[in-house]
Amino acid sequence: MGERLFLGVDGGQSHTEAVVADERGRIRGRGRGGPANHAEQPGGRERLARAVGESVGAALREAGLATEVSEVEFDAAHCAMTGGADFKEEVIRSIVRARRLSIGHDAPAALAGATGGEPGIVVIAGTGSVAYGENGLDRSAQAGGWGYLLGDEGSGYWIAMEGLRCALRAVDGVGDSTELGTRALRHFDLKDFRELARAVYAGRIDRDRLATFAIEVERAAREGDASARRIIAEAAMWLCRLVIAVAKRLSVESVKVAAVGGAFRSLSLREEFAQRVAQHLPLARVIAPRFDPAVGALLLAYGAAGVDLTEEILSNLEKESGR
Amino acid sequence: MGERLFLGVDGGQSHTEAVVADERGRIRGRGRGGPANHAEQPGGRERLARAVGESVGAALREAGLATEVSEVEFDAAHCAMTGGADFKEEVIRSIVRARRLSIGHDAPAALAGATGGEPGIVVIAGTGSVAYGENGLDRSAQAGGWGYLLGDEGSGYWIAMEGLRCALRAVDGVGDSTELGTRALRHFDLKDFRELARAVYAGRIDRDRLATFAIEVERAAREGDASARRIIAEAAMWLCRLVIAVAKRLSVESVKVAAVGGAFRSLSLREEFAQRVAQHLPLARVIAPRFDPAVGALLLAYGAAGVDLTEEILSNLEKESGR
Numbered sequence: 001m002g003e004r005l006f007l008g009v010d011g012g013q014s015h016t017e018a019v020v021a022d023e024r025g026r027i028r029g030r031g032r033g034g035p036a037n038h039a040e041q042p043g044g045r046e047r048l049a050r051a052v053g054e055s056v057g058a059a060l061r062e063a064g065l066a067t068e069v070s071e072v073e074f075d076a077a078h079c080a081m082t083g084g085a086d087f088k089e090e091v092i093r094s095i096v097r098a099r100r101l102s103i104g105h106d107a108p109a110a111l112a113g114a115t116g117g118e119p120g121i122v123v124i125a126g127t128g129s130v131a132y133g134e135n136g137l138d139r140s141a142q143a144g145g146w147g148y149l150l151g152d153e154g155s156g157y158w159i160a161m162e163g164l165r166c167a168l169r170a171v172d173g174v175g176d177s178t179e180l181g182t183r184a185l186r187h188f189d190l191k192d193f194r195e196l197a198r199a200v201y202a203g204r205i206d207r208d209r210l211a212t213f214a215i216e217v218e219r220a221a222r223e224g225d226a227s228a229r230r231i232i233a234e235a236a237m238w239l240c241r242l243v244i245a246v247a248k249r250l251s252v253e254s255v256k257v258a259a260v261g262g263a264f265r266s267l268s269l270r271e272e273f274a275q276r277v278a279q280h281l282p283l284a285r286v287i288a289p290r291f292d293p294a295v296g297a298l299l300l301a302y303g304a305a306g307v308d309l310t311e312e313i314l315s316n317l318e319k320e321s322g323r
Numbered sequence: 324m325g326e327r328l329f330l331g332v333d334g335g336q337s338h339t340e341a342v343v344a345d346e347r348g349r350i351r352g353r354g355r356g357g358p359a360n361h362a363e364q365p366g367g368r369e370r371l372a373r374a375v376g377e378s379v380g381a382a383l384r385e386a387g388l389a390t391e392v393s394e395v396e397f398d399a400a401h402c403a404m405t406g407g408a409d410f411k412e413e414v415i416r417s418i419v420r421a422r423r424l425s426i427g428h429d430a431p432a433a434l435a436g437a438t439g440g441e442p443g444i445v446v447i448a449g450t451g452s453v454a455y456g457e458n459g460l461d462r463s464a465q466a467g468g469w470g471y472l473l474g475d476e477g478s479g480y481w482i483a484m485e486g487l488r489c490a491l492r493a494v495d496g497v498g499d500s501t502e503l504g505t506r507a508l509r510h511f512d513l514k515d516f517r518e519l520a521r522a523v524y525a526g527r528i529d530r531d532r533l534a535t536f537a538i539e540v541e542r543a544a545r546e547g548d549a550s551a552r553r554i555i556a557e558a559a560m561w562l563c564r565l566v567i568a569v570a571k572r573l574s575v576e577s578v579k580v581a582a583v584g585g586a587f588r589s590l591s592l593r594e595e596f597a598q599r600v601a602q603h604l605p606l607a608r609v610i611a612p613r614f615d616p617a618v619g620a621l622l623l624a625y626g627a628a629g630v631d632l633t634e635e636i637l638s639n640l641e642k643e644s645g646r
Contacts, residue, residue, distance in 0.1 A: 143495040143496065143497055144495060144497070146488075146491050146516075146520055147520055147523075147524055149484065149523055149524070150484070150487055150488060150491055150519075150520055150523060151488060151491055151492070153488075161472065161473070164473055165469075165473060165474060165476075168469050168473055168474055169474075172466040172467060172565070172568050173466065173568040173571060173572065174466055174467070174561070174564045174565060174567075174568045175564075193469075196473075197469055197470055197473055200470075200472055200473060201470055201472070238497070241497045241498075242495070242497060244497075245495050245496040245497045248496060249496065
């Protein structure tokens with residue numbers, strides 16, 4: 001009989017990540033695939049299938065366990081997916097063989113990863129933004145996650161678009177002058193702003209690529225650009241408000257709060273966020289995430305299989321996840 | 324030899340309007356067609372051709388002049404189009420026969436219509452927002468018009484989306500409480516906000532339909548909802564800033580300012596806007612638009628044909644345009 005294998009998958013807007021481990025938390029392989037979101041849109045099923053197949057396949061190959069995903073039966077697998085579509089389970093079940101297969105939203109896996117399976121609140125600011133928490137008893141709560149048109153304040157996309165809007169207002173003489181415009185043209189390698197607008201509406205610059213401009217907003221903020229600093233401060237405000245709303249709904253005060261996602265690569269955002277949390281939730285503790293969301297999904301797979309998250313498992317995961 | 328006929332077309336995001344008149348400004352017929360925008364998107368050429376063909380055809384039939392657009396040769400025709408794509412001329416030329424055919428943006432026609440061909444500044448707040456002005460000598464200037472992702476602050480779509488974002492923040496406990504959420508579910512006939520989000524991202528509620536929610540924001544503002552009032556005030560602020568930016572660039576102070584477009588059906592917005600203009604441009608005069616943008620396009624057609632805009636023409640247009 002072969003060893004027991006467990007799988008965690010984190011499917012996101014920009015890419016999908018899979019991690020394969022044994023029952024003692026020793027990570028055997030990791031793999032990456034394309035984006036797994038917008039499964040309800042044309043071609044979405046195929047994109048989802050490809051993202052899961054690619055990432056799990058790459059993890060299995062790195063582990064030297066198999067060349068085909070179908071060769072392995074996992075003891076338990078958990079797939080954490082941004083967004084939601086009912087047929088995801090059907091698509092994933094046709095690819096991944098597991099005695100216990102569960103599929104959930106991305107936020108619970110991000111929380112499990114950030115805290116190592118303990119209660120707490122996680123705020124995710126990637127392309128979108130959402131906060132999610134569990135009180136360790138019976139309750140969970142979420143705030144945000146409404147997507148780029150209706151919300152997602154404080155996300156990387158939001159920061160980037162606020163930056164571009166500020167830049168265009170400066171061009172028009174409708175808002176404060178800022179160096180964000182110069183940075184935008186350089187970042188996207190364009191001549192002028194009409195070209196930028198055409199590229200955005202024609203879809204030649206897609207949402208993920210737009211979101212990368214958040215890096216430039218961060219740089220401008222650090223170099224003292226007032227508009228950029230205001231945007232980062234507002235982003236931190238919205239992300240903190242999401243956390244406060246979740247804490248209130250869970251009736252928790254001395255809670256661990258973890259900040260996850262690409263937007264938090266911005267040092268200014270991390271600092272502003274931590275300050276605001278300290279101000280509004282003085283008993284909360286902002287922690288560095290212990291594991292990434294893919295390992296968080298793996299922890300949920302262990303949970304589904306009834307495997308206790310012993311310190312041995314967690315420290316093995318810590319060692320081998322290279323954190 | 325038949326009478327001289329002139330054509331003005333105003334192609335917009337929600338519909339297209341055509342007006343046919345003789346050389347003395349007597350309006351012979353008016354017609355409506357579908358939206359003419361996004362000509363660069365798949366099916367855009369066909370949509371543009373249909374919008375122009377329908378609207379001009381309907382105007383000619385109302386005039387009793389022809390049943391087919393191709394039966395008539397106009398002395399001059401001007402088509403004012405929202406957005407811009409170079410092949411519009413080619414498409415329109417294949418439908419409309421005119422000795423002088425000109426195609427331009429929507430803003431100059433809106434200005435010509437609003438002022439009866441005189442210099443001034445027009446601010447258009449429809450699905451999008453833009454301000455445009457001419458100083459009567461050699462200069463014109465524009466601000467805004469960056470589209471729904473990058474700008475369009477103060478437009479109907481912007482007001483509606485700010486309203487929905489406020490509603491969702493209230494739902495999450497992240498923003499002030501507001502009655503906009505209740506109004507949104509009623510307006511779009513939906514059970515809950517997850518359904519709203521799904522309908523928006525799946526495109527079942529498109530941008531024009533989203534923009535109609537601006538009416539509810541106006542109503543809530545009038546009934547004292549603080550969030551709705553703040554949104555209307557901000558919209559007025561942005562629209563006024565567009566006008567100030569254009570006035571500055573034209574170096575004009577005692578200038579006519581006209582507010583055009585569906586968003587200004589909001590009485591609160593009109594009032595707030597007029598107050599802000601009075602405050603920031605004390606020598607400017609906010610005027611009621613004399614003609615609609617389709618007649619504005621007609622005035623540009625007269626201009627292209629060298630027809631002087633006499634008081635006779637203008638008062639004929641006024642009489643028969645039913646204003």
